[in-house]
Amino acid sequence: MLEFGTGVDEPCLRADAARNRARLLDAAARLVAEHGAAGLTMEAVAAAAEVGKGTVFRRFGDRTGLLTALLDHSEKKFQASFLSGPAPLGPGAPPVERLRAFGCAALRRATDDLELQLAAEPCADRRFVVPPHRVRHSHVVMLLRQAVPQADGELLGHVLMSYLDPALIHHLVNQCQMPMERLQAGWHDLVARVTGTPEGASEDASGGTDESAGGTGPAG
Amino acid sequence: MLEFGTGVDEPCLRADAARNRARLLDAAARLVAEHGAAGLTMEAVAAAAEVGKGTVFRRFGDRTGLLTALLDHSEKKFQASFLSGPAPLGPGAPPVERLRAFGCAALRRATDDLELQLAAEPCADRRFVVPPHRVRHSHVVMLLRQAVPQADGELLGHVLMSYLDPALIHHLVNQCQMPMERLQAGWHDLVARVTGTPEGASEDASGGTDESAGGTGPAG
Numbered sequence: 001m002l003e004f005g006t007g008v009d010e011p012c013l014r015a016d017a018a019r020n021r022a023r024l025l026d027a028a029a030r031l032v033a034e035h036g037a038a039g040l041t042m043e044a045v046a047a048a049a050e051v052g053k054g055t056v057f058r059r060f061g062d063r064t065g066l067l068t069a070l071l072d073h074s075e076k077k078f079q080a081s082f083l084s085g086p087a088p089l090g091p092g093a094p095p096v097e098r099l100r101a102f103g104c105a106a107l108r109r110a111t112d113d114l115e116l117q118l119a120a121e122p123c124a125d126r127r128f129v130v131p132p133h134r135v136r137h138s139h140v141v142m143l144l145r146q147a148v149p150q151a152d153g154e155l156l157g158h159v160l161m162s163y164l165d166p167a168l169i170h171h172l173v174n175q176c177q178m179p180m181e182r183l184q185a186g187w188h189d190l191v192a193r194v195t196g197t198p199e200g201a202s203e204d205a206s207g208g209t210d211e212s213a214g215g216t217g218p219a220g
Numbered sequence: 221m222l223e224f225g226t227g228v229d230e231p232c233l234r235a236d237a238a239r240n241r242a243r244l245l246d247a248a249a250r251l252v253a254e255h256g257a258a259g260l261t262m263e264a265v266a267a268a269a270e271v272g273k274g275t276v277f278r279r280f281g282d283r284t285g286l287l288t289a290l291l292d293h294s295e296k297k298f299q300a301s302f303l304s305g306p307a308p309l310g311p312g313a314p315p316v317e318r319l320r321a322f323g324c325a326a327l328r329r330a331t332d333d334l335e336l337q338l339a340a341e342p343c344a345d346r347r348f349v350v351p352p353h354r355v356r357h358s359h360v361v362m363l364l365r366q367a368v369p370q371a372d373g374e375l376l377g378h379v380l381m382s383y384l385d386p387a388l389i390h391h392l393v394n395q396c397q398m399p400m401e402r403l404q405a406g407w408h409d410l411v412a413r414v415t416g417t418p419e420g421a422s423e424d425a426s427g428g429t430d431e432s433a434g435g436t437g438p439a440g
Contacts, residue, residue, distance in 0.1 A: 118344050118345070121344050124338045124341050124386070124387035124390065125338070125387075125390070127387050127391070128387070128388065128391035128395070129391070129395060151409065152402070152405070152406050152409060155392075155402070155403075155406035155409075155410075156406075156409075156410070156413075158383070158388060158392075159379060159382070159383060159410060162379070162382030162383070162385070162388070163375075163378070163379060163382070165382070166344070167344035167345075167347050167348070168348065168378060168382070170344065170345070171347070171348035171349070172375075172378075175348070175349060182372070182375070183375075185372070186372050186375035186376075189371065189372060189375075189376075190375075190376070190379060193376075193413050193414050193416070194413050194414075196413070
């Protein structure tokens with residue numbers, strides 16, 4: 001533990017690096033809020049944070065790395081809410097209720113960060129192996145295995161996850177002008193069909209789920 | 221009809237252009253078969269077809285245009301098989317049977333052309349509006365509306381389509397080493413859950429469906 005530098009100096013250096021990183025991400029987030037993600041450049045972030053362009057490149061590699069780092073922060077908050085936050089999104093509610101809450105929270109989070117998520121979309125080869133996708137997929141598979149133990153949870157997990165794909169949500173909301181209420185109703189219906197839950201039970205639970213999940217504020 | 225050129229000359233010119241185009245596509249298809257899609261360049265196609273590089277660029281615009289044109293030919297054959305080919309893939313079988321056959325044929329077609337389909341994948345903004353996707357989605361929605369008239373066919377159509385996404389199939393087959401039999405069983409299970417068809421009926425029908433759909437040779 002003390003092989004490189006003293007225990008006193010190193011945490012300081014690390015805290016410094018973390019602060020610099022946070023300052024760059026704050027500047028990038030402001031730029032996205034003001035001008036949208038499409039126009040975000042490494043140069044603009046450097047200028048806004050008053051550092052050299054090289055610092056931004058060293059820290060994030062390239063524009064995709066920067067966008068990924070930006071999304072990472074709000075994704076971590078979302079992960080905390082479904083892994084350990086209050087029920088029904090977090091532990092403590094029956095699996096089907098948690099699935100309903102998860103989809104509604106993910107739909108809200110997707111629409112909040114949609115432009116950023118589309119700009120940072122991994123290529124086809126990496127789309128299903130990047131850590132945020134794996135964490136979400138594992139969570140959905142875990143709930144599916146509890147709800148329908150005899151089913152192929154891994155494959156059905158991909159089916160549910162694909163409904164929450166930012167590219168599809170962009171198509172439905174922006175290209176087809178579909179209201180978010182219809183996407184949420186579609187999620188409840190899909191969970192009901194996939195888990196074999198009666199539709200009436202789905203409608204009863206969804207009202208409570210919406211309220212509770214809303215209180216956790218999943219998107220940053 | 222006769223405003224530009226005579227009725228005699230023009231069909232000849234058009235036939236000539238079509239022959240040249242076919243020659244370039246044949247050369248490109250040979251290169252993909254020999255060396256894979258990843259290494260396909262406009263220069264290599266020009267050399268293989270013994271024409272100038274400019275001719276290839278004029279004809280297809282860019283590499284994505286060339287890959288799209290390559291896929292277009294086999295997609296048209298696939299479209300013909302589900303729009304007007306023999307049942308159960310084509311008209312004449314009950315909608316749930318046609319859905320089962322459609323998925324199995326699409327899975328086979330995806331694995332045949334997988335590398336090409338991944339290389340030609342449209343960006344997130346265009347993925348759901350390109351004509352091949354729209355034709356397939358409309359077909360699935362039409363069958364869903366017959367099978368489950370009270371459901372939101374448009375949304376459930378996207379759910380079924382996403383299972384056949386080349387990027388997901390690549391992940392499952394190449395990155396997770398999942399056998400094609402499991403993907404096919406997963407498709408039958410998904411159709412059963414989405415349409416509320418009993419699982420026993422699904423298993424009975426899938427055997428016949430597989431054989432019949434195989435006979436139509438959907439992938440070129």
